[in-house]
Amino acid sequence: MLFRPLVGNTLVVLLVLVSVIIEMGLYKKVFKRAVERQVVDHVRSQEDRNRTDSDLRVLSRDGYITGVYYSNWSPYSPRMHFPHDIDIGKVSHVYYAFFLVDGETGGVKSGDEWSDTGMDLYKGLAVKMRKLEGDESDVGVLPRGCLGEFFYLRHANVSRERDSRNFKVVMCVGGWSNRDEFPRMVRDPSRIDVFVNSCIETMFKYGFDGMELDWEFPEDDGYEPQAYLEVTRRLREKMDELEAQIFGSAKDHPKFHLSVATPAFSEKLKILPIKEMDQYVDIWNMMTYDYYGEWSEKTGYHSNLFDGSQGAQDSFERKHMYASEDNEGLNGDSAIQYMLKDVGIDSHKVCLGMAAYGRGFKHVDAKSFNGRFIDKKFRGVGGASEGEKGMWLYNQLPIKGSQEIFDPEYGSAFCYDAKHKTFVGYDNVDSVRMKAQYVKEKNLAGGFWWESCGDDHNNSSRSLLNAFTEEIRSIKKPDTLMYRQSQVLRFYIEKFGTDGYLSPFMERILQSEEPLD
Ligand SMILES: *[C@@H]1O[C@H](CO)[C@@H](O)[C@H](O)[C@H]1NC(C)=O
Ligand SMILES: *[C@@H]1O[C@H](CO)[C@@H](O)[C@H](O)[C@H]1NC(C)=O
Numbered sequence: 112m113l114f115r116p117l118v119g120n121t122l123v124v125l126l127v128l129v130s131v132i133i134e135m136g137l138y139k140k141v142f143k144r145a146v147e148r149q150v151v152d153h154v155r156s157q158e159d160r161n162r163t164d165s166d167l168r169v170l171s172r173d174g175y176i177t178g179v180y181y182s183n184w185s186p187y188s189p190r191m192h193f194p195h196d197i198d199i200g201k202v203s204h205v206y207y208a209f210f211l212v213d214g215e216t217g218g219v220k221s222g223d224e225w226s227d228t229g230m231d232l233y234k235g236l237a238v239k240m241r242k243l244e245g246d247e248s249d250v251g252v253l254p255r256g257c258l259g260e261f262f263y264l265r266h267a268n269v270s271r272e273r274d275s276r277n278f279k280v281v282m283c284v285g286g287w288s289n290r291d292e293f294p295r296m297v298r299d300p301s302r303i304d305v306f307v308n309s310c311i312e313t314m315f316k317y318g319f320d321g322m323e324l325d326w327e328f329p330e331d332d333g334y335e336p337q338a339y340l341e342v343t344r345r346l347r348e349k350m351d352e353l354e355a356q357i358f359g360s361a362k363d364h365p366k367f368h369l370s371v372a373t374p375a376f377s378e379k380l381k382i383l384p385i386k387e388m389d390q391y392v393d394i395w396n397m398m399t400y401d402y403y404g405e406w407s408e409k410t411g412y413h414s415n416l417f418d419g420s421q422g423a424q425d426s427f428e429r430k431h432m433y434a435s436e437d438n439e440g441l442n443g444d445s446a447i448q449y450m451l452k453d454v455g456i457d458s459h460k461v462c463l464g465m466a467a468y469g470r471g472f473k474h475v476d477a478k479s480f481n482g483r484f485i486d487k488k489f490r491g492v493g494g495a496s497e498g499e500k501g502m503w504l505y506n507q508l509p510i511k512g513s514q515e516i517f518d519p520e521y522g523s524a525f526c527y528d529a530k531h532k533t534f535v536g537y538d539n540v541d542s543v544r545m546k547a548q549y550v551k552e553k554n555l556a557g558g559f560w561w562e563s564c565g566d567d568h569n570n571s572s573r574s575l576l577n578a579f580t581e582e583i584r585s586i587k588k589p590d591t592l593m594y595r596q597s598q599v600l601r602f603y604i605e606k607f608g609t610d611g612y613l614s615p616f617m618e619r620i621l622q623s624e625e626p627l628d
């Protein structure tokens with residue numbers, strides 16, 4: 112009699128212990144204890160940060176877009192980069208990569224469910240922050256995964272400045288590794304139907320402010336470019352429909368964002384029906400990087416703004432590179448000029464891409480050294496970034512023992528490691544400042560990076576985001592967000608039920624004291 116309950120209790124205790132240990136094991140995979148502490152300190156210090164940029168203005172109409180891509184592989188070792196590591200006070204758009212196209216059905220799906228919506232980022236974080244008023248039961252209603260935390264960061268009063276939480280989160284569909292699926296999807300009209308419906312449903316379900324198409328890249332086959340136009344048109348149509356369902360005939364409501372990750376080299380850019388697509392597109396995110404890499408015959412900068420071989424120029428008015436047939440236009444300026452001058456796109460819709468990573472080459476033949484390491488033969492590419500050959504994250508550069516040099520004629524930085532004859536071209540603080548000037552001079556929409564995890568989050572004077580915002584001085588942040596409208600929250604709960612992904616948190620927001628916009 113005496114033993115039975117004891118055995119029972121022991122079992123329960125054991126079970127609890129085992130589950131705690133398993134949980135901690137999983138948890139440790141992402142949160143080393145020290146990192147967890149840093150995270151809390153980091154978020155808290157946002158309030159007290161001794162800001163060097165007190166004259167940075169946040170505006171809702173004027174000012175520039177500052178976007179970062181956030182990939183759902185960022186949380187994993189060795190990157191260990193989380194949504195709350197992003198300096199949200201300085202960011203207007205987070206592009207969430209990737210949701211994937213299934214070419215067989217046309218549907219879109221999460222690229223990593225655990226990272227997107229599964230892992231619990233709040234244990235030891237939200238609990239300690241207690242930013243949502245009330246008791247600990249609040250933590251249970253917070254949506255999980257990186258998407259959950261992004262949603263939370265747009266609602267929680269984390270920072271002193273109210274503007275901090277005004278940023279859009281955009282669902283990016285496709286990407287390089289998913290490149291074969293777009294062509295399969297668009298071949299079949301019924302799959303296009305499925306794709307469009309699936310995109311809008313998924314976008315809304317996970318609390319995205321809009322979406323981005325990232326098809327790398329349509330072929331010039333007389334079909335795919337037109338199909339891209341059709342998909343863009345249909346998506347905008349569906350977004351309008353959804354807005355009408357939610358807001359009825361009301362006029363001044365937030366609108367879903369639609370952007371295109373745009374190839375920024377002549378061969379793939381010139382074949383797109385940009386002008387026709389433009390009526391449906393809010394922002395053209397120019398991928399002005401990856402110009403040279405592992406696949407190239409000779410070395411080169413991968414994210415240079417200019418073709419420096421044209422000689423030094425006093426202003427940014429340069430020769431229009433696409434004009435000559437033999438030039439591939441492997442520089443940012445050519446692609447931007449093409450959009451503005453040849454196609455006639457409103458410059459306020461064009462965003463300049465920057466790279467928070469480098470691309471490099473080993474055994475560079477520098478016999479005929481002329482002060483630069485480009486246009487040389489090489490053997491192998493090296494690299495320090497997992498999963499991709501010849502790549503280094505910016506925060507891994509310059510290579511130890513090498514010197515970082517800025518090449519103003521090309522608008523790129525590089526380092527050269529003489530021991531391994533390794534040359535890496537990348538964006539540093541100087542090239543980013545130059546690009547910010549360019550954005551201002553050309554009246555562009557702003558700039559963005561692939562990708563957030565590569566920036567230097569430890570040293571503010573090396574942060575690319577800081578350098579950019581210090582130069583542009585004003586950030587354009589949305590002042591009304593879709594999911595801070597009470598009718599959107601009510602519509603969501605009605606649509607997905609009380610156990611929808613965001614429903615419990617939305618109900619909590621609707622009940623809370625804090626007024627919505
Ligand atoms: C900023 O830092 C300086 C030097 O560390 C200090 O003297 C100053 O009080 C700080 N300002 C604020 C507003 O914390
Ligand atoms: C947000 O936090 C600040 C202090 O950090 C506080 O002054 C403000 O009242 C809070 N806003 C709401 C709506 O709770």
Ligand SMILES: *[C@@H]1O[C@H](CO)[C@@H](O)[C@H](O)[C@H]1NC(C)=O
Binds near residue numbers: 507
């Ligand atoms: C940033 O600092 C932390 C703690 O000092 C360190 O563990 C981490 O490796 C650093 N990250 C980079 C990219 O240098």
Ligand SMILES: *[C@@H]1O[C@H](CO)[C@@H](O)[C@H](O)[C@H]1NC(C)=O
Binds near residue numbers: 570572573
């Ligand atoms: C931060 O970066 C600056 C500029 O590159 C450098 O001078 C400084 O030593 C760095 N600080 C730390 C703590 O690494």
